[in-house]
Amino acid sequence: MNTLVEARRPGLRSLITLIGCEAKMVMRDTAGLVVPLCLPLLIMLTSASSASRTPVDNGRTALDVYVLPLVFTMVIAIIGIINMPSFLAYYRRSGILRRLGVTPASPAMVLAAQAVVSVLQALVGTTAALVVAFLAFGANPPANRGTALGVVALAMAAMYSAGMIVAAVAPTPNSAVAIGLVAFFILGALGGMFGGRDSLPEPLAEVGGWLPFGAAVEALSSAWAGAAVPAANLIGLGATIVVAAVVAGLLFRWE
Incomplete structure (x- = not known):
């Protein structure tokens, strides 16, 4: 009598193991580990001293309202748009995703594990910046902490969704990094990374406020100052998540 054995999908334990493997891969990639953690921190250090002595509003300084939101957004964007897509492009080029497709393990588990590791890396980077700002320059926490956390979560989802488009169209890891x-x-230039959106022509500044980088910076700035987050920023982040996820889903190939 033939016995039919049904292959079972790996469970939570397998996902945790895969997350551990992904974390080791990230830690072995020196540039991918150091750049998103250290470059934004270095940029903060160059301006934190003077910004921490410039009062803005509601007991917050320019360091709180302008510098830290920019640093947070840079960390999230570098990891979501540059780092994560390069790993997925490598897995596709090396055939890992294709081979997983014929096993009980779904290739989607790799995407989930890489997303979890990317989020953890972003949390390490933002926490490091926050600790340095608090201890060395007397930075203040956001006036609306819950709103700030919600904006960070939205920004992560938006940047990672945009990064999935990069992963979908990049044939090689090097091309993923380049794209x-x-x-x-x-996105950074339009979002105020090089001197603020006020220095841009008005049409470009307007566009930059809707794109994920500028929307995240402005929304975090508002949350830090205790002001209401502009609806345009939230709509811009939400639209990026939806549109980028749909586009990436249409373009993404496992091999």
């Missing part, structure tokens, strides 16, 4: 860098600098 991600271009996207990062375009």
